[in-house]
Amino acid sequence: MVQTLKKSWTTFKTIFTGMGVTMRHLLQPSVTLRYPEERDELPSGARSKLFVHIDDCIGCKLCERACPVNCIAIETVQATKDVDLGKTSTGNPKRFWITTFNIDMSKCMYCDMCVPPCPTECISMVPEYEYSEYDRNNLLFQFSELSADKVTEVKEKAEKEQEEKQRKKKEAARKKKAQKADQTSKAKQKNSEG
Amino acid sequence: MALLIFATLPLLLIVGYALFAIWLERKVSAHIQDRLGPMRVGGWHGWAQTIADMLKLIQKEDIIPTNASRFLFKSAPFVLFAASYAAFSVIPFSSAYIGSSINIGVFYLLAVTSLLTLSVIMGAWASNNKWSLLGGMRTAAQMVSYEVPTIMSVLSVLVVAGSLNLMTISEMQTGNDILGFLPNWLIFQNPFLIVAFIIFFISIVAESHRVPFDLPESESELVAGFQTEYSGMRWGIFMLAEYADMLLLSLLGAVLFFGGWASPFGSYLSGPVWGFIWFMLKGLLFVFVMMWMRWTLPRYRVDQLMEICWTILIPVSFINFVLIALWEMTF
């Protein structure tokens, strides 16, 4: 009996302590941010969207290799000798046309692994988070600024140059070979004469 | 025609109150939890949120589970609401308005509210869902058990008041005579009635199944208990009835212990309209306390609930009843 009364008393006491706590909170201002009207400022390093300064990209594909989910797809074409693609803002010379630089943000897991390897700091996470889309395809961000015509032109040029190079190489090889053959035949002659 | 208007007034009141109370509950819970709650619909603090919700619920598809007992399933919410609505007919809203001033008002009210149990079991059984069934069984046990302490504490009041007519009970509590300034409310007339009130309050919390006694619909164990399979407006009516039930029992408490429509300042600020306002304020105060408790406390387990009822509340209410009777005989 005494125990029951004691227990009832502690029950009431603890219930009222709890209710005191909630009453204090009832009178406190709330912590809610009313989202579209009020926004929390994201810290500067927040990871919410990938962005590429394509002018600074040298096409080294290090980010593509670092990505654990393969959401970055890069294709490059070597620049021909007659064009100078200039330098990046960090002073690295650019040697490749970036024909494709696609980032599939629907695959991206925001791990930030692609950012540190970049030698020119052209790929980075930006604190922008309102980019929902109804169509998944719209989440494929294409950063390459080359037009389709330009790409084919560049590719053809590069191929031509490549062919030229190949041909020159072959020619050189043939010449070399011929020279060698010539020499050996001469040497043989010498031997036979001797 | 006049009669019809007379009869639909409480219905409008209940619906209006339920819309307000659901909004209030959301606001109270939100501010207790340092949130804001609904803020957009209607402008000022989302006052139209529940109206919008109701419109949405009406539009929703009426889903009945395949193996449900269709007739019982469909009618359960209406039985529940009808029971709460019928009980309002003997509540004296003000000195000028009471649905039916019958001389067995308290008895009628307690009898009609027992129907609530029936409808909850109907819904639970008819859903053909195991969670619902568990919830329904819990409800049956809980509501039947808690009717005993409720009735015992109501009985204690009746000993002091000497009438079963709620209008008469209200009328006898007007004026400020006790100790020269306290209103003539029954709770001040007999010290043991304070104990009776505490028991009554605990019991009505249990009867309207609110936290810490919300076992029939405990969402984290039984998903939603007897409401699991309900959707759309049928679920909405369950909700409406639940809030109506809460108000009904709170108003009963106001009549029995806190003077009904009697003004706390004697004849000052009294009259039919003020009476109505005082009455609703008293009722809403209880409702607010119930909400406040709900958002503070965890929930009891079903056997603990029964233990509290049968080992604490019922013996105490019996002893208290005897003490009140003795007090009345001596003074």
Added chain:
Amino acid sequence: MAPVTSPQPAAIENRTMTINMGPQHPSTHGVLRLEVTVDGEVVTKVKPDIGYLHRCFEKYAESLGDYAKVVPYTDRIDYVSALHQEMGYVIAVEKLLELEVPERVEYMRVILAELQRIASHLLGIGTFGLDLGAFTPFLYCFIERENILRILEKVSGARLLYNYLCVGGLMRDIPTDFTSDTWEFVTSFRPKIKELNDLLTTNSIFIDRTANIGVLPAEVALNYSASGPMLRGSGVSWDLRKNDPYSIYDRFEFNVPVGQGEMGTVGDCWDRYIVRVREMEESLKIIEQALDQMPGEGDVKEAVPRRIRSKEGEVYVRTETPRGELGYYIISEKSGPYRIKARTPSFVNLSILPAISKGALVADLVAIVGSIDIVLGGVDR
């Protein structure tokens, strides 16, 4: 429902009922499915059914072929305490490659890990209250957790899956205001624990619901190889930070709270709960000491290898996460990882559930599952 006709009303048949708890149930903390056999409301048998969240962590980690790339995947094992998962893995790889990590990095890792432990315990406590019907403490806990997440977001850029630790160091430099932010949090958090105790811990209804429920005797806990608060709640003082210190945990002074059966039997739900609450206080102590001792200057990427060259060897590293002992077993070949095995505490602790929930009520079952504090990502990996 077909009407049940009983031909012989005299013979009362006692039948059990099987109910499905989950995978869509509010208190199974994710996608856990429990097959519960009940007799009335009394649980006679529980069978956990797992695998709804299986993501092939181990196989994927092996197939990546690069130790660095695995780190973001470890985050996703137990997403509530992501930093601890990273920490275990990173320490394992460092041990394999015999890398020395700078002091500053070690201190930073400890501070972050302890912050994460508090955040994780706050979630565990909050959802435990939620299972018992107390909604409000849950949101108070989340307000505090939010403060921690803000600090971690400032540091790492992400709120939940940080990927901040890397083999040999940290991914980013430590922001300048990190120390002041953390101090601010530590001072503001102490009174909140008291408030939580007032609201939930000492609440009589809460005690009624948790004391003497789901009692796990120390012997059974050891036999099931339970760890973390689950084991400490049963009165066994076993904390890897103390008993087998990794990183620099041997430099700090802190206590290992164990369950003492203050409200009932040793090893009941309340004990497991209170161990978590007290551990938060201990974590605050560690954070304070670490903040005092942390070197102010230093390059966090000093020891990070440019490319990880795999070595042949085997390594097992165990660390103390908020849920218990997390072990990484790595077999490495010249070409890369051959086997990466994660021993997660959630999985092991969950296996005790059938043993301790026999004879409980359905409502108790919810409390027991809540007190084990599983994360389904950790159970299924």
